[in-house]
Amino acid sequence: MLKKDDLQVGQLLAPASFIVNRKILKSYADASGDQNPIHQDEEFAKSVGLPNVIAHGMLTMAFGGRYLSELADGPGSIKEFSSRFTKPVVVAEGEDVEIIFTGKISEIDGNQIKVDIEARSSGEKVLGMAKALLVIN
Template identity: 45%
Template sequence: MTTTLRAGDVLDARSFTVTRADLVAYAHASGDHNPIHQDEDVARSVGLPGVIAHGMYTLALVGRAVAEWTDGAEVVDLGAKFTSPVVVPAEGGAEVVVAGTVKSVADGLATLALEVTCEGQKVLGMPRAVVRA
């Protein structure tokens, strides 16, 4: 890794546009063909506000941000609670923003405190990443 992380460093926020085409591609790659991720009527019939992104796809965007911030450092731990869905409109997309701060660096590991939002609302609870520093 060529990036040096120091406790307290604020990492530049990354923004990702999630489209319905992304959800179709992710469903094919992951094997998760739950219709709430592609069919508006099905999503609404189960009480959702519309088609939602796969939670693991949203978490994968966090991994992508971490990789960009750390020049591809080894990710030792990555996780979060899925607290609010990312609703993806039929036209255009939903913007997922990943922000972070280096919480600590010790014993060769950097712990990142993260915030993941869509339209200003947190969509992941307690997102965290630990990378080999």
Template identity: 45%
Template sequence: MSLSELSVGETVFTTAFAVTRADLVAYADASGDQNPIHQDEAAAKAAGLPDVIAHGMYTMGLVARAVREWANGAGIDATLADFSARFAKPVVVPADGGAEVVVEGKVRKLDATSVELAMTVHSAGEKVLAPARATLAAK
């Protein structure tokens, strides 16, 4: 697929990710961010949070994965040039059952050599990233 086949406002993917406490431990080990609010319920509650929350950068990493999987699946030969997010609400991850993060990507801007996607990211009915944007530049 080439960028010219996209249109502004079009929803190009909706991807759901299951997130468990074990995922957060693995991310903490891989990233070096060992803040206990992402692993320990007592520490999270002491910080005024309802329960353990995902690292904002973990959620942002899942958004990057959704963008990459869409681009690869659609055969778009492009590199990520810009990627941003504002962390609006925490992703709460209960010990029992974990959480679901749903990433929806829409075309926000488009020209001959690049596409900017706006992602809406929800978990448990809350908009957790507002906004998240990614610009892909054609190779």
């Protein structure tokens, strides 16, 4: 966990990796209410021109929220969080797809820090310009 006294601008944050699979897509669809079939139904996803079922952009962002929560002292430490949805995370049946998060401190102001984070899956950046403002004690 990040501590106020040993932070530096440019400091790299410990990476973390999370797994997405079809079961998690179903759980997230139920928990978020987003039942769009492109996130669950392979036939439907392909019929609209997608390579396969894709993860919800907001699910990838939610994993980013988990990454930040675990770096800081829980979800209450996150004051701002933004991201672009650049590439979808493709989730084939029976596969566990890894999303790897990394981050860097870009600014420190008292007990608030700004961080830039990156999310990659199969070597591709899946979130763009992802940034957060965290309170660190």
